[in-house]
Amino acid sequence: MPIFLIFLALLAACAPLPVEQAAGTPAARVARESLASLHAHGAPVGAGVAVGGTLLLTNAHVMRQAGGQVLLRRAADGVETEGWLVASSPAMDLALLRMPEGFLRPAHLAPDFPEAGDPVWALGPEGLGRGLAPGRVERPWVRMRRFGPGFTARLGALMGFSGGPVVDREGRVTGLTTALPGGGEDQLLAMVTGVDLAGLADGGRRQVFILDIREAIEEARRIAPPLP
Template identity: 50%
Template sequence: MRGAAIGRRAWLVGGAGALLSACAGPAAWEARGTPAERIAATGFAVLQQEGAARGSAVGFGSDAVLTCAHVLGRQEQGFSLRRGDGAEAAATLVGRSARMDLAVLRVAPGFLDAPPVRPGPLPSAGEAVWAAGAPGFGAAIAAGRVEAPDAEMPGYGRGFTARLPALMGYSGGPVVDRQGRLLGLTAALPEGGRAALLALLTGADLDGMLRRDRQVFVLSIHRAQAEAARLLEGRKAA
């Protein structure tokens, strides 16, 4: 089945992370009692650049993490990760994908767990999902439902869309199913409109805190994993 195509124009959820980093939300605490509890506690971290929160990251393998490439901006170094328990570790950029909105970083082995991944078919329309993120202000856990199970956003990759109140700082963070299994990474808001300008003017994602039905594009974890493995293999070969 061919998926829906989404226009390239989008507000990226983590686009002003450095501006909105004063008070990163406690995702591990807020996730308690939800399907995102396990991943928020052991497989998720706030991605920082020179101490300022820029977005989110998810564990991959024993010593790597995945995030959205746009979260890094043009920076190549100075990255670190902060877990929910406050522990921090330096992170080194492995590479950025030219095919999708994805970047891979190295971190100390064991710093983050690789979360369980949902096998098999695409999510179903209407299926409940939960996302974790690192907003400067607002909730660090968002609940919603799948809208288009198979969608492609040029320049960002292939995945699905969901309706949920994701905020700035969610980019690169996990989206999980009812069993807490990873479905993908929060990537962009195709219908961002004036929300980015409002956030830049006010220092807070007011539009996101007021709306409950944002359309969010989620990069498929299966496609992200395959691309990450390619980037890591390319680094070894080099």
């Protein structure tokens, strides 16, 4: 393995956990109570957020990458449990998982769409070198084909942040980190190196599509009713 990749791997291993990085920010409570890293094949494949006593939301493409079964690692203390796929949406990039009762607490959800310029904080899984990415809303409403309705923000989310919660200034979940519009070259480089080099270097300039949490909840109710 090239020396610079070994260095990045060691950097990721030594990085503070997402819950530690979120301390003192509006994302702290979500990281502490409602966030899980999703692991498969011995590596993080994405993140998820609790929306019910036994239910968690993530992206459908995360579950495809995982092969349909994941290990959930609680951000607060590293405790692990299995996650079971309940349903995937045919209309948006959304998957609904079941977890043991009490493993996580449901996050508080934002009641309205954000506005352009609003600050947001994206949470990702541990093991990427960065578990928190602050940014600002760019386009408050957009629909991406194959991904669903949501908004875009400029923030430093890495590709492994997929399915993780995006939190507003009131500490409420407003969406799920889902896609990089026009990020083909970045994705190819990440596949070749195994590390999201462009994301680590890009700071908060990266454009990220965020699946709206209100639309996601309605879709989750539709594909797997009833949702508590």
